[in-house]
Amino acid sequence: xxxxxxxxxxxxxxxxxxxxxxxxxxxxxxxxxxxxxxxxxxxxxxxxxxxxxxxxxxxxxxxxxxxxxxxxxxxxxxxxxxxxxxxxxxxxxxxxxxxxxxxxxxxxxxxxxxxxxxx
Amino acid sequence: xxxxxxxxxxxxxxxxxxxxxxxxxxxxxxxxxxxxxxxxxxxxxxxxxxxxxxxxxxxxxxxxxxxxxxxxxxxxxxxxxxxxxxxxxxxxxxxxxxxxxxxxxxxxxxxxx
Numbered sequence: 761x762x763x764x765x766x767x768x769x770x771x772x773x774x775x776x777x778x779x780x781x782x783x784x785x786x787x788x789x790x791x792x793x794x795x796x797x798x799x800x801x802x803x804x805x806x807x808x809x810x811x812x813x814x815x816x817x818x819x820x821x822x823x824x825x826x827x828x829x830x831x832x833x834x835x836x837x838x839x840x841x842x843x844x845x846x847x848x849x850x851x852x853x854x855x856x857x858x859x860x861x862x863x864x865x866x867x868x869x870x871x872x873x874x875x876x877x878x879x
Numbered sequence: 880x881x882x883x884x885x886x887x888x889x890x891x892x893x894x895x896x897x898x899x900x901x902x903x904x905x906x907x908x909x910x911x912x913x914x915x916x917x918x919x920x921x922x923x924x925x926x927x928x929x930x931x932x933x934x935x936x937x938x939x940x941x942x943x944x945x946x947x948x949x950x951x952x953x954x955x956x957x958x959x960x961x962x963x964x965x966x967x968x969x970x971x972x973x974x975x976x977x978x979x980x981x982x983x984x985x986x987x988x989x990x991x992x
Contacts, residue, residue: 764921795980805922805969805983851921855979865910865929865973866937867981869921 763787764852764870771875773842780827781837781873783852792856794835795867796826799849808850811835842877849874882906883984885970891990892960900955900987902970910973911953912937912981913945915966922969928953960991 765784773779785794796808811819811826819826827836839846853867882905892898902911909930914922914937924937928947942964944956957964967988971981 793979797983803967803986803988805971805986807980807982810980853921865979865981866912866924866927867922869923871919871921 762870763868764854766852766870766873768873769871771873772878773839773875774878775844776841778838778840779842779875781839781850781852781875783835783837783870785833785835785852785854787833787854787856789856792854794826794828795853795855796824796835796837797851797853799851799872801848805851809837839875844877844879847875847877883970883972883982885968885984885987887987888985889988891992892957893992894961896960897956897958898960898989899957900968900970900989902953902955902984903951904972905951906972906974907950908972908974909950911947912971912973913943913953913955914969914971914983915939915964916969916986917966925955925968960989962991965989965991 763786792813794811798806798808809819809821809824809826811828818828823840825838849872851872852870855867884903886901912927913925916922923939925943926945928934931950934945946954967986969986970984974982
């Protein structure tokens, strides 16, 4: 089974509107972290936001917020007031397990959502 | 890119040729990673190194070898390149902090003919 599922291959949003990018995850580990990365056409991977499994509140970073619904195993990214520069591929990722010396802490990625912001 | 450099930026190989992708960090972090990204897909882990002198396989290690000779550098070697290894390769480091996340280098775009 896929550990990270992003069901929207492509999304369009009008400039200045809000948009939600969906992400569902699958893990039996009680300790995990969820991440969103942005990949513009230039190709670099840019870290946007993080949510820990034990965090009580939804994470926010500027115009980005993470709608974390633990029981539904979803971690949707909300971008408010979209800008043309937000056009990019967005990846949801998960790290399972606790931290510890020598632990791998590797990330598992979804297949991404291509967001296009329309003027 | 949080002090992560990758060389080369682009490379074209013929089937059967070998090459080494270099990754270096200037942040003194223990954990380093190699991922590949195929068109229309997310990143998949090839190998990682939790600390200097140790390496472990990730999800897609076949056809690759790695070397972590010192804390700063983590290299990825293709001994006999195949067209299926055409991909973009990213090196990443683990940054401990509030998010405990990974920061990525700029990537190497590899084409195997």
